[in-house]
Amino acid sequence: MTSKEVWRPKVLVTNKETPEKGVNILRQKCDVIFPENVPATRDEIMKLVPGVDGIMWVGHYALNGEVLDAGAPTLKAISTMSAGMDYVDVAEFKRRNFPLGYTPTVLNEAVADEAVGLMIAAGRRFHEGLLKIENGKWQGGPQWMLGRDIKGSTVGFIGFGGIGQAIARRLKGFDVGQFIYSGRNPKPEAADLGAKFVPQSALLKESDYVFIAVPLTNATRHLINAATLRQMKPTAVLVNVARGEIIDQDALVAALKDGTIFAAGLDVMTPEPLPVDSELLKLPNAVIVPHLGSATIRTRDDMSVVAAHNVLAGIEGSPMLSPYP
Ligand code: DGY
Numbered sequence: 001m002t003s004k005e006v007w008r009p010k011v012l013v014t015n016k017e018t019p020e021k022g023v024n025i026l027r028q029k030c031d032v033i034f035p036e037n038v039p040a041t042r043d044e045i046m047k048l049v050p051g052v053d054g055i056m057w058v059g060h061y062a063l064n065g066e067v068l069d070a071g072a073p074t075l076k077a078i079s080t081m082s083a084g085m086d087y088v089d090v091a092e093f094k095r096r097n098f099p100l101g102y103t104p105t106v107l108n109e110a111v112a113d114e115a116v117g118l119m120i121a122a123g124r125r126f127h128e129g130l131l132k133i134e135n136g137k138w139q140g141g142p143q144w145m146l147g148r149d150i151k152g153s154t155v156g157f158i159g160f161g162g163i164g165q166a167i168a169r170r171l172k173g174f175d176v177g178q179f180i181y182s183g184r185n186p187k188p189e190a191a192d193l194g195a196k197f198v199p200q201s202a203l204l205k206e207s208d209y210v211f212i213a214v215p216l217t218n219a220t221r222h223l224i225n226a227a228t229l230r231q232m233k234p235t236a237v238l239v240n241v242a243r244g245e246i247i248d249q250d251a252l253v254a255a256l257k258d259g260t261i262f263a264a265g266l267d268v269m270t271p272e273p274l275p276v277d278s279e280l281l282k283l284p285n286a287v288i289v290p291h292l293g294s295a296t297i298r299t300r301d302d303m304s305v306v307a308a309h310n311v312l313a314g315i316e317g318s319p320m321l322s323p324y325p
Pocket residue numbers: 081082083084085107293294
């Protein structure tokens with residue numbers, strides 16, 4: 001490099017299909033490289049890490065000290081393009097005081113839209129109805145395929161952060177009877193939404209609909225299990241837009257089969273991708289979507305933009321737009 005040339009950092013974006021909106025922000029100041037394959041294997045990504053200044057880590061491969069070691073001494077910043085950080089060894093980043101960004105908030109609305117969709121689809125038996133049609137079992141009649149009402153219902157949120165609150169805002173128009181939520185602490189925003197803080201056991205017992213909207217941590221892994229499912233109403237609908245491992249999936253399958261609960265709407269499951277022979281797929285009362293919560297054009301654009309700004313700021317040594325706290 002001659003003295004007149006401006007230094008251009010090198011940034012690895014780990015998925016070639018990352019929205020151009022974010023990638024173009026990086027390109028203004030950096031040379032951007034991608035792995036060849038879509039999706040790339042983690043090995044392929046790891047081979048590209050040495051020598052880069054920043055990484056936009058798109059996807060849920062383990063992001064840990066191994067990546068930081070491979071990137072040393074040039075690597076200065078990493079941002080994920082996700083809200084959930086369960087695949088990131090955040091303790092290791094903290095220990096090394098290494099700049100780490102993520103992209104919460106911009107996806108709240110899209111995930112909430114999908115959660116309401118799953119609530120209605122599961123409560124009103126959409127999947128079972130389609131199976132009836134496909135199998136020539138359309139019977140009809142006043143008692144056929146009756147589902148659950150939302151009007152007057154108790155809607156419970158396990159976790160009432162940005163996504164839980166966005167779901168509640170949407171449901172304001174559905175004449176819900178009451179909103180309740182559980183979590184570590186009461187939320188100041190809950191008062192405006194008319195949501196009451198309750199212990200988790202009360203939430204499970206009283207809710208007609210239960211939304212799971214908490215991060216996956218050691219404290220929330222298998223938070224829904226055979227025992228907690230038994231606390232729920234047999235008429236209850238469970239919706240999970242967080243992470244599959246928050247539910248003990250075998251226990252859920254059993255509960256859906258024997259009527260412990262009425263139905264489930266799941267955006268997330270264990271493992272992902274779900275094997276085609278999974279028991280979950282055999283259940284008429286499980287509505288399953290392949291992890292599409294944030295999958296809208298605008299939301300993915302916004303996530304890529306936030307992640308790009310995070311990486312640029314981190315490389316420059318400035319505070320990130322959305323640092324992981
Ligand atoms: C998230 O942002 O955590 C979503 O699950 C998509 O990755």
